[in-house]
Amino acid sequence: EDQVTQSPEALRLQEGESSSLNCSYTVSGLRGLFWYRQDPGKGPEFLFTLYSAGEEKEKERLKATLTKKESFLHITAPKPEDSATYLCAVQGNDYKLSFGAGTTVTVRA
Amino acid sequence: ETGVTQTPRHLVMGMTNKKSLKCEQHLGHNAMYWYKQSAKKPLELMFVYSLEERVENNSVPSRFSPECPNSSHLFLHLHTLQPEDSALYLCASSQEGLDQNEKLFFGSGTQLSVL
Numbered sequence: 001e002d003q004v005t006q007s008p009e010a011l012r013l014q015e016g017e018s019s020s021l022n023c024s025y026t027v028s029g030l031r032g033l034f035w036y037r038q039d040p041g042k043g044p045e046f047l048f049t050l051y052s053a054g055e056e057k058e059k060e061r062l063k064a065t066l067t068k069k070e071s072f073l074h075i076t077a078p079k080p081e082d083s084a085t086y087l088c089a090v091q092g093n094d095y096k097l098s099f100g101a102g103t104t105v106t107v108r109a
Numbered sequence: 110e111t112g113v114t115q116t117p118r119h120l121v122m123g124m125t126n127k128k129s130l131k132c133e134q135h136l137g138h139n140a141m142y143w144y145k146q147s148a149k150k151p152l153e154l155m156f157v158y159s160l161e162e163r164v165e166n167n168s169v170p171s172r173f174s175p176e177c178p179n180s181s182h183l184f185l186h187l188h189t190l191q192p193e194d195s196a197l198y199l200c201a202s203s204q205e206g207l208d209q210n211e212k213l214f215f216g217s218g219t220q221l222s223v224l
Binding site: 004009034041042043044045046049087089096097098099100101102 | 149150154
């Protein structure tokens with residue numbers, strides 16, 4: 001069974017203080033690793049898909065990287081509007097999508 | 110209206126009530142999903158419909174009954190729920206099914222409380 005573990009559970013940052021979120025996974029044949037952002041009272045919103053180890057993708061202050069066992073979401077010089085819960089999900093050869101429990105990021109001005 | 114719309118946003122029901130959750134997608138997608146999100150737990154896939162046909166049912170109790178009358182609408186009928194069913198219920202859609210390795214578009218969810 002595929003497993004996704006996200007750490008830390010919660011992260012409090014000062015504005016401008018860069019940090020990284022971790023997503024560790026075990027999957028039978030990775031077809032894709034997905035990052036989503038979820039704001040309070042809303043559904044998850046797609047950020048990135050990574051397909052193979054070594055791949056990197058960027059969007060504004062966010063950068064996602066992928067290895068064979070984990071993915072990192074780097075937040076560079078975060079702003080208060082980056083406060084959200086970030087979800088990681090993996091899709092294996094059985095096409096099932098398994099989500100982690102998320103990391104809740106709070107950025108203080 | 111664009112995206113995925115869910116109604117109601119909040120629902121409080123007793124254990125003997127019957128209610129329905131509604132989802133509508135305006136994206137022209139062919140697949141729709143119901144997910145359950147409980148606090149501090151991963152999203153749990155409940156049902157998947159592709160081209161209006163149910164293709165996945167993840168051992169969900171029969172007190173949850175999905176209905177997909179067309180590719181734009183999805184319902185989740187609820188009856189005799191238990192307090193542990195209290196959660197955020199999310200609807201999502203994608204262009205094709207999960208086997209296309211695609212991103213999902215989520216609605217804002219229905220926050221359900223069972224008393």
